[in-house]
Amino acid sequence: MSRTIKLRKGLDIKLLGEAEKVKSTPKVTAFAIKPPDFHGLMPKLTVKVGDKVKTGSVIFFDKYQEEVKFVSPIAGEITEIVRGAKRKILEVRIKADAENSAEEFGIINPDSMDEAATKKALLDNGLWPFIKMRPIDIVANPNDTPKAIFVSGFDSSPLAPDYDYVLHGHAEAFQAGITALSKLTQGKVHITTRANAANDEALKGVKGVQSHTIVGKHPAGNVGTQIHHIDPINKGEVVWTVNALDVALIGSSLIGGKYDSSRIIALTGSEVKKTEYIKTNIGASMASLIENKIKADGDVRIISGNVLTGDKVSADGYLGFYHQQITAIPEGNEASFQLSGGGWLGPGTKKFSINRSYFSWLTPNKKRRLDTNLNGEIRSFVVTGEMEKVFPFDIYPMQLIKSAMYNDIDLMENLGIYEVAPEDFALCEFVCTSKIDIQDKIRQGLDVIKEECM
Numbered sequence: 001m002s003r004t005i006k007l008r009k010g011l012d013i014k015l016l017g018e019a020e021k022v023k024s025t026p027k028v029t030a031f032a033i034k035p036p037d038f039h040g041l042m043p044k045l046t047v048k049v050g051d052k053v054k055t056g057s058v059i060f061f062d063k064y065q066e067e068v069k070f071v072s073p074i075a076g077e078i079t080e081i082v083r084g085a086k087r088k089i090l091e092v093r094i095k096a097d098a099e100n101s102a103e104e105f106g107i108i109n110p111d112s113m114d115e116a117a118t119k120k121a122l123l124d125n126g127l128w129p130f131i132k133m134r135p136i137d138i139v140a141n142p143n144d145t146p147k148a149i150f151v152s153g154f155d156s157s158p159l160a161p162d163y164d165y166v167l168h169g170h171a172e173a174f175q176a177g178i179t180a181l182s183k184l185t186q187g188k189v190h191i192t193t194r195a196n197a198a199n200d201e202a203l204k205g206v207k208g209v210q211s212h213t214i215v216g217k218h219p220a221g222n223v224g225t226q227i228h229h230i231d232p233i234n235k236g237e238v239v240w241t242v243n244a245l246d247v248a249l250i251g252s253s254l255i256g257g258k259y260d261s262s263r264i265i266a267l268t269g270s271e272v273k274k275t276e277y278i279k280t281n282i283g284a285s286m287a288s289l290i291e292n293k294i295k296a297d298g299d300v301r302i303i304s305g306n307v308l309t310g311d312k313v314s315a316d317g318y319l320g321f322y323h324q325q326i327t328a329i330p331e332g333n334e335a336s337f338q339l340s341g342g343g344w345l346g347p348g349t350k351k352f353s354i355n356r357s358y359f360s361w362l363t364p365n366k367k368r369r370l371d372t373n374l375n376g377e378i379r380s381f382v383v384t385g386e387m388e389k390v391f392p393f394d395i396y397p398m399q400l401i402k403s404a405m406y407n408d409i410d411l412m413e414n415l416g417i418y419e420v421a422p423e424d425f426a427l428c429e430f431v432c433t434s435k436i437d438i439q440d441k442i443r444q445g446l447d448v449i450k451e452e453c454m
Helices: 115-124 163-167 171-182 223-230 244-256 286-290 386-390 397-405 409-415 422-431 438-453
Strands: 004-006 030-033 043-045 058-062 069-071 076-083 089-096 132-134 148-152 188-194 210-215 239-241 262-268 276-281 300-304 311-313 325-330
Touching (some): 004 223, 043 089, 058 089, 115 171, 148 171, 171 188, 188 223, 223 239, 244 262, 286 300, 386 397, 397 409, 409 438, 422 438
Parallel strands (some): 148 188, 148 239, 188 210
Antiparallel strands (some): 043 058, 058 069, 076 089, 262 276, 300 311, 300 325
16 A cells, blocks of 8 residues: 655755756766675676677676676776775776677566566676665675565655656656566565656556655655665565666666666766766766866865765766766865854854754755865764754664664664665764764674674
């Protein structure tokens, strides 16, 4: 039975630089697939420098789950394998060729497949990494049986892309993806949309799902928030999640007979000259995507993803596998003293605060040019009550964070560690007066749970 969820807690961070609804298609010749994008993965390479690959050719697989394959987003030549400490593989770089040939696996009709055939098609053709699992928030284990699959039909994070706009015209592919996912669970496929939104037909007319609507501020669009309020996870249970835009890629690949790595990403942020949507492919070179599009004055941070959960990348970096946007904001590496430069003694009309520390609280809907400055240093982790204002879970956030910091497994389990992912604590990290990397602490706690309890 569908339902409407109303959130009382959360926070919308209004920033300048929302993407205008125009599209461009820059020429990109450099791509990379990055094993660190898949937390906990131990990759085993199947290629070496100089090898020719097609779109959909296997680049590496998971050492501990060899059936989970990771494929090339583009056809071309392997130009470099970037390694870090202890020869950890950081990137596999690919130079695209003009032909862009693809591995053909034949048109697949999801309606005609059973669970085993669907699972095999997704695994063999590199589509499985789009499916993630809760708890732990990693690539799903194909040997598990999820009690349900969740798809969030919108993104509520700052400057997030408009899913209705991106999915427009992709109703058939989205339906094919949903049909395929429905074969993987005996439970329901849940899709949640924002209440009163003018949804595109891809989300409106989809069949074979349990539809829900949600009202509230960010993190209303986070799939973890939706799971918590619709069908919470208990110890021993598994839920799978797929991003709505990736559902369309899965469907497009199946009905097209070849791996589809296309992405329409939002170029956003106050430091972008002209915001827009960009049509490209997974793992595209940042240099090609942002060339001549970033303001030259001042130091700028480029983020693959959104400002709360994205990854800082250099101008010669690459788009993350799961990222649907690029954000450019001021670096914020200059200290502000007293009244100068909007310092701490000033009225703070250009700053942002969740309380009434600054006069900016009088204009809550004003979009702001915020930088990366933490406005303070790491300090004692004390009870403030700020996290509870933005955390719409029936969970004690501060207590769970502390239990993760000192690896108290029993306490983490009792406080709800199985329900959460690092992204669910992004707002807690934003409002934390102690300036602690809370998402990292939650990830460490989840790693301990995976090692000791699963």
